[in-house]
Amino acid sequence: MGVASTDVLIRGGRIARIAPDQTAPEGVHVEDGWDALLLPGLVEAHTHLDKTLWGMRWVPNSAGPRLIDKIDNERQNRQALGIDPARQSARQLVQSLAKGSTHIRTHVDVDTVVGLAGIEGLLATRECYRDAMDVEIVAFPQSGLLVRPGTLELMAEAMKLGSDVVGGLDPCGIDRDPKGHLDAVFELAQRFGKPVDIHLHEAALLGAFSMELIFERTRALGMQGQVTISHAFCLGDPDTAMVDGLLEEIAALDIAIMSTGSASRPVPPVAKLTARGIRICAGNDGIRDSWGPYGNGDMLERAMLLGLRNNFRTDPEVELALAVCTTGGADTLRLKDYGVAEGCQADLLLVDGETLAEAVVNRPERRLVVKRGRIVARAGRALVDAP
Template identity: 45%
Template sequence: MWITDVRSWGGPPCDVRVEGEHITQVTAPSPDRPSTTGEVVLEGRGRLLLPAFADVHVHLDSTRLGLPFRPHTGGPGVWTMMLNDREHWRDAEVGLVERVDHTLELMIARGTTRVRSFAQVDVDCGLERLEAVLAARETHSERAEVQVIAFPQAGLLREQGSVEVLEEALRAGADVVGGIDPCSLDRDPARHLDLVFELAQRHTVPVDIHLHEPGELGRFSADLICERTEALGMQGQVLISHGYGLWDGTEPQTAALVERLAELDVATATVAPGGRQTLPLAQLAEAGVRVGLGEDGQRDYWSPYGNGDMLDRTWQLAFTHGFRADALVEHALAVATRGGASIMDPGMPRLTGVEDRPGLAVGDRADLLLVAGETPTSAVMDRPGDRTVLHRGRVVADALRLL
């Protein structure tokens, strides 16, 4: 395939050749380029060429996208919100498998070809929610790469049988083992993290810990996570999700934590929340910490926000961090694309700074997004619908519709 007349990261026009799953040539435009038998020409029409999005923090199993709007009924705190979700998730207008499939379809059509989704597993739902996410992964296996996290939203120590269900989920096909707020939810951080890391070692899977804990408590939990990462040799296999409270300390505390995460290759993922402490994104990038972006729950029983569009969430990341300079807005795009991809595949290089624009060179896998826009920053501001999406060298969506 030749992709003609595109602008890689907003640069000068070029033609891009894709063979199999990878980019093999990037050349000057050639309007009279000869075609050979069986060769496809995809007309770029002067659009931007970007890496496809990687959503590395989404809860596909709790989505209500496509259903009638439902007033928010959740209360304060993780446990209260979890109980509210538990009370209502079975009562939606259509079945869970259909809801999950529809949301993943929306995400792919809008440019996301790498997804890391949580699937809640607990003594109430068993593996039902996990199975729905696994089914959607299978349905769209040729359109997107999906990793599934077995996620103990209710903790591991508050309800008898939680650990057994979590391990059963790993046997059933989950790719990652999750944990959550080891201090504030389970109130036994050493035991909680020992259980999570023991399962990770036994099943040879990465770890993803939800960390909503504030300030010193959050930094204490992060330190325990780093201790286990180092002791078990799990560099590049551990991610701290959210981590809102990690970055409200002193400058020396922030610098020390950034250095520690970089040293152990412990990644972090944000959903760009409003009204909370932002991440030191430039500092993290310069140190080489892997940072990804996700949409979290999408119009579910936790929150009315989210629409399946990572370009919207990239705008939110830039907005909540007060980015105005083009280089910083483009860095938000780099986090939303190659930043997340490098979390799902630790073999990929980390972003090296706010000016790093990887993903479109010869040898890169052709997970690509063609989108209208004068510049990458204008595309983030305008979020146009003129998009074409490629996964592993194949066109999988155009004009916000799956092919």
Template identity: 40%
Template structure:
């Protein structure tokens, strides 16, 4: 693991004027106007690049990718239940879950500027809690430079697989931050039963709930109403997240407004992976109702889909394009949701380039946050907990020099393209 930095010199937070960031261990100690004389050993030269807080991946599945293995063709049936069956039939042959596979996924996320992750980790009768152990070991290898919040996730259902509730109970007792649920109506066929069971576990252990809700329109809205009622009755305000929540974007505006206002009052949040074929969650309406929303990659290169590279900023761009977001204030808002305002999704009070925040910084060759979103350029440097985890600054410098050299007339033919008879 690289040594800790003492700071970063000459960067432009959020596209502003050049400053120096000074670190104290894994924290930002100060943000001061740039002074060339401040550069010293252990300080990274930011070279005037745009600085943003690192991207938060608020919905990942780092336990189940085949990244790093030979290409795996898509097989099996579509739909949630079809993909579950296909995954269960083939994951053992690919060594999923494992520390090695998880490490490959984490490396991809880090290279794309993510140092804080909320990851769902499968818990079922076939693997027990092994996936949680593998994820923790892979994260621990970073020695605190990245952080992962774990959701014990019942991907194969809760009630339809007797014994899964006991595993969720054990995972909560062993220290996971959240337990999950999955389509209480269409997977378990018992929305009241599944929700009562997982809410009871959350209340008993004092953990959060993060529920995958794919069901559409009124079926999804009905389950959201059940979730709202239990959140209120059990005093779990601020502890519940809905992953996907496709139904919200499919409802008539008055119906959606009432549900979002109820969610906002109870601190129920949403995470989205910006699915291309479906309406997007309405950012302005969520903001108006005080409902937090964050972005995630979902699974990448797994038995559900061959797509994905670990770039959550690209997911945010996908959301913006699919939502027809074009104005500067709205583009910047999307970047805020992907970075600063996702702090609570990974258990942080603050995630920004300010004193007291974790020293989690990414540097990009971009003018400002809006430019960074629409291009999603390479993360030229990624710092996690004050440690340099990824550095492509020299590669960028070499590319620029090569392009400049190619553009210069450096032989007689370039100076006189017509030659001696021209």
């Protein structure tokens, strides 16, 4: 690192001064920094707060192997399992906070069974924890937008209620009508003046086809810089000529990419995207939900998994994996005043490590998590209560 020890003065929720050997102004509370590393708050840029089973009894996973099996299984069992979106989102939010995340973008299911209950639950959770976490809500048509009539109207309602981003998914795979699906998603975005974040699991040429349709609409509507493509497995294709062509368009249209660093699917190559100046962020995706049992909300662990998946070994490489989980997320969510610099919002964490890479591979207990200047977690434990 070569970064010297310093003091940080926080005032009014912002970083007022970074300099060594400061004398604390009268009345200012002083916290020891234990010579720990000071990081900007971690950014959880893709998760599903509304449907986690976190804090509930263990539920053996019972979904079939296909994507549609998982979608159907979840929609059908959500009620029987007693997954209350407000309660469950609050539980995962508090867990994420204890692990040092200070911002979350969450996709929230909107469908003809759950209706707007997920959105309403998230709005309640966001309000309840507004001083502890910034939450961005993506209205997400998980079960399809056109294939289940009534969903489009619910999506519009979700936007009116206060969702921040229009979601979409697999234009070919789920709605089986890529033109119709994407026209509807972009029409909603235009109508409500909001950005778009589309789940694209479609791999290889099918994913590339859907991406091209996204490019066309982004360009035609002047939505450069307002589109995120999540997963983007087709960018991990071995056909590098195809991938390079897609990356050129992605860079030109300033589209952001979200990767979980999935170990079992092709994934966007982080170093290659970064070298092209493409914004790339990461998320834990579903945490202990009916899709799968893994996850604990830790974005440092996600950085490790990204590093393992991308075969990152040197310190600069591992630091890049971490940067995806900090500034990459901030750049995608267009966070204002994010970072460890004077004037920035005081969203910070302290974690032990000789270097950032050591912090990623060790994933130690978070010593302190600070949200807008307020201590929200200490020694790995949240100081706000979960239901």
